[in-house]
Amino acid sequence: MQIQDLKIEHFFARHEFVTPYVMCASDTEALTLAEALTLADAETRQLWDNLSLGYTETWGHPLLREAIAAQYSGLGPENILVFTGAQDAIFCVMNGMLNAGDHVVVAAPCWQPLYEVPRAVGADLSIVRMDVGEGFGFVVDRIASAVRDGTRMIIVNAPNNPTGALPTHAEFDQLRKLAEDSGAILVSDEIYRLLEHDPASRLPAAAEISGSAVSIGVMSKVYGLPGARLGWLASRDTHLLERAAGMKHYTTICAAAPSEILALIALRNAETVLDRARAITRKNLDLLDEFFARHADLVHWQRPHAGTVAFPRFRLNGSTASFVDDVRQKAGVLLLPGDVFDEPGGHIRIGYGRRDLPEALARLDDYLIGHQDTGGQPR
Ligand SMILES: Cc1ncc(COP(=O)(O)O)c(C=O)c1O
Structure with a gap:
């Protein structure tokens, strides 16, 4: 079978586990095994304890x-x-x-x-x-x-x-x-x-x-x-x-x-687990609204309707890929260039399902403010 490279997975394979802040993941904060097991009822606990591999x-x-x-x-x-x-x-x-x-x-x-x-x-x-x-x-x-x-x-x-x-x-x-x-x-x-x-x-x-x-x-x-x-x-x-x-x-x-x-x-326990994901994404989305309102001259923010990802458009001087690379190296924050979705031109996927979004956003903020002063990337 001839199949094209799955661009996003090549990107993540290189950067996901070595960049301190992954601000472009599409999952929500993963449960730990211990958290998951505290949700077990008598029947599922029994199934887990006696699980045949x-x-x-x-x-x-x-x-x-x-x-x-x-x-x-x-x-x-x-x-x-x-x-x-x-x-x-x-x-x-x-x-x-x-x-x-x-x-x-x-x-x-x-x-x-x-x-x-x-x-x-x-x-x-x-x-x-x-x-x-x-x-x-x-x-x-x-x-x-x-x-x-x-x-x-x-x-x-x-x-x-x-x-x-x-x-x-x-x-x-x-x-x-x-x-x-x-x-x-x-x-x-x-x-x-x-x-x-x-x-x-x-x-x-x-x-x-x-x-x-x-x-x-x-x-x-x-x-x-x-x-x-x-x-x-x-x-x-x-x-x-x-x-x-x-x-x-x-x-x-x-x-x-x-x-x-x-x-x-x-x-x-679907409602408990979903409520947890909804609480994280709702809080993060509020932060993103505030962040992009402050950077409105630099980023066009299109508020997502659902899910865990969004696709704002940055106004950049150079390529999206080189901007993403610079942010990764200087701020330790991983963003995903729209090129992997065949949408270049400043589009960047961000993910807002994880709990460390506030820290990642603070680093991106410092980066953007620093680069506005120098007149370098972005813009
Ligand atoms: C729309 C969509 N479908 C399917 C998948 C694959 O999901 P999984 O990696 O959990 O198999 C993804 C992963 O990000 C996705 O975004």
């Missing part, structure tokens, strides 16, 4: 599938297929459902594997770019005009990484209808769902509103367990799940036994 079931632990299904209205455990992270789920559903030459429409910018895996399968790709600046959002008309007879898949990532944008309820329903009318599978990467800053903007899961759609979910972001590497597909399309399960036999076979139980514990 054997292989697990291909479709996932029955109790875990039940707990995941409980996050969706109208779905049952039979609609859930567990994976090792959302990444494995994306790889398996694309490989299971696409053939070379199939036409696929993807709304970008988005998580690169959502178009790179179809491309590697040999799909005929229409990448439809959404606005990332003023009035950023989803332009459904643009997606609709890319759909044609025989389009096999329409792929969207909302809440969006990197912009934090959400379609409106009406736009999301238009997407559902577009997919159903054209006979395409709606693949909805919704891993930042449930972290909407205005709860009224929360969309239904695609799998809840359409029998031919598939929702991608994961424990990594809103539930604070990225190291568990535990994700899933949710769909009422049994054939799709079976095809993806067939692919999974070739990737990971089954999820890790400890991760399944940790995910079960977190999901049985």
Whole structure:
């Protein structure tokens, strides 16, 4: 298989674990093992204490599938297929459902594997770019005009990484209808769902509103367990799940036994874990509003609608990559250049799901103030 480099992971592999402040991560503050275990009830504590480190079931632990299904209205455990992270789920559903030459429409910018895996399968790709600046959002008309007879898949990532944008309820329903009318599978990467800053903007899961759609979910972001590497597909399309399960036999076979139980514990306490993530992101977002208001001459701040990431645009003299590099070296703060999302021109992804954001922001503030005085980068 020929597949392009996953740019973001090459960037993180170089810098994530050696830069003091990672201000561009998309997860929320990870729970410690001890924190997770304090949430266990009698049954899950027993499952943890007596856990066999054997292989697990291909479709996932029955109790875990039940707990995941409980996050969706109208779905049952039979609609859930567990994976090792959302990444494995994306790889398996694309490989299971696409053939070379199939036409696929993807709304970008988005998580690169959502178009790179179809491309590697040999799909005929229409990448439809959404606005990332003023009035950023989803332009459904643009997606609709890319759909044609025989389009096999329409792929969207909302809440969006990197912009934090959400379609409106009406736009999301238009997407559902577009997919159903054209006979395409709606693949909805919704891993930042449930972290909407205005709860009224929360969309239904695609799998809840359409029998031919598939929702991608994961424990990594809103539930604070990225190291568990535990994700899933949710769909009422049994054939799709079976095809993806067939692919999974070739990737990971089954999820890790400890991760399944940790995910079960977190999901049985979903509201507690989600409230924790909401409190962190709400507080950080207030700080970002204040920070970007002070630096309005230098940065165009587009407040995200949901999730853990945002995509402000810096007015720079040089390239985005060289600015990011300078901030990393001089301030010890890691930012992510928009180039990895094919959006150069000053766009930078920041993450606001971690507790050390205030310290990172203070360092970035010092850097920006210092460089305004010298007239160097940025500007
Ligand atoms: C939109 C989106 N989908 C999928 C993934 C992959 O998630 P995981 O690394 O937990 O498998 C990411 C990771 O950042 C993402 O942002």
